[in-house]
Amino acid sequence: MVECVVKDWEGQETGTASLELKVASEENAAHIVHRALVRQLGNARQGNASTKTRAEVRGGGRKPWRQKGTGRARAGSNRSPLWRGGGVIFGPKPRDYSVSMNRKERRLALRTAFYSRSEDWVVVEDFGDKLPQPKTKDLLNAIARWGISVDAKILLIVSERNENVYLSARNVPNLRMISASNLNIHDLLTADRLLVTSSALQKIQEVYGD
Template identity: 70%
Template sequence: MVTTVVKNWEGEESGEATLDLKVAKEENAAHIVHRALVRQHANARQGTASTKTRAEVRGGGRKPWRQKGTGRARAGSIRSPLWKGGGVIFGPKPRDYSKKMNRKERRLALRTALNSRLDDLIVVEEFADQFTRPKTKQLVTALKRWGVSEDEKALLLLPQKDENVYLSGRNVANLKLGLANYLNIHDLLVADKIITTSSALAMIQEVYSD
């Protein structure tokens, strides 16, 4: 179990929050997190790259010149891979890059990745009621009070999508907004700082505790 400080809207300490997640053993932690990261990146690939073989390129049905007597190399088609405009040898074809990983392993990798970032975790009180309308400057100022500098990449985890908070944060260059019940390995590892509210932290505990 890990105990962390909770900050209020002004950036002052206002209490404590706990997080108790089952993580992978130290000797296996890096391996399982790496597998989950590779899986996420592979599953994001579209796999639509495609080239045409000599059989698929338009034209080339007629032999360009007779076999013998011209002094030139013999040729059977103008769509040979050796010719300009010809087919491609061993070029890419549409394929599925997705990788499989057991659900229990994926969740274990998420918990392990989050646990490894506890030193960069900032827990704050609920602040959605501070935004009666979208206000980017107000959110940026709050991030500074919580200890996030402008050049740091930040991940803000919320218990649910709040329209005003979302509209306030979507144009901030180094800020990414996410939901506590939809964590992903890449965002957890890339962020320099992870900000979460008390209720979002409780949701993480509830959703990912098994």
């Protein structure tokens, strides 16, 4: 179980929150998280890179010059991989990069990754009502009051999307906002700090606390 301090909009401590999730054992944690990360990055690849072999390149049917007597190296086609405009040797072809992983393993990896970042959590009260209209400057000031550098790569986790919070956050280049039910390994591992609302923490416990 992890106990963490909850801060209000002004940055003052107002209480504590706890989270208890089943995570992978210490000797298996790095392996299963790595597998989940490789799976996510692989599944995101389109895999549509394609080059033509010498058989697929247009032209090259006629022998460029006779076999002997010219003093030049023998050549059978001007679409040889050795020629400019020729085919490509061992070039990429369309392929599927997707990796399969059991659902239970994926969820275990996600819980383990989130739990491992507990020292980087900043838990705050829901602040949607503090932004009656979209205001990026007000959100940045609040982030600074919560003790997070505005230059850090921040992952904002909310229970459900609030339009004013979203519009205030989208102009910050190093801030990414996701909902608690859509967590993913890559965002959890690449962020410098995790800014989590108290309701999002409860939702994570409900969704992933199996």
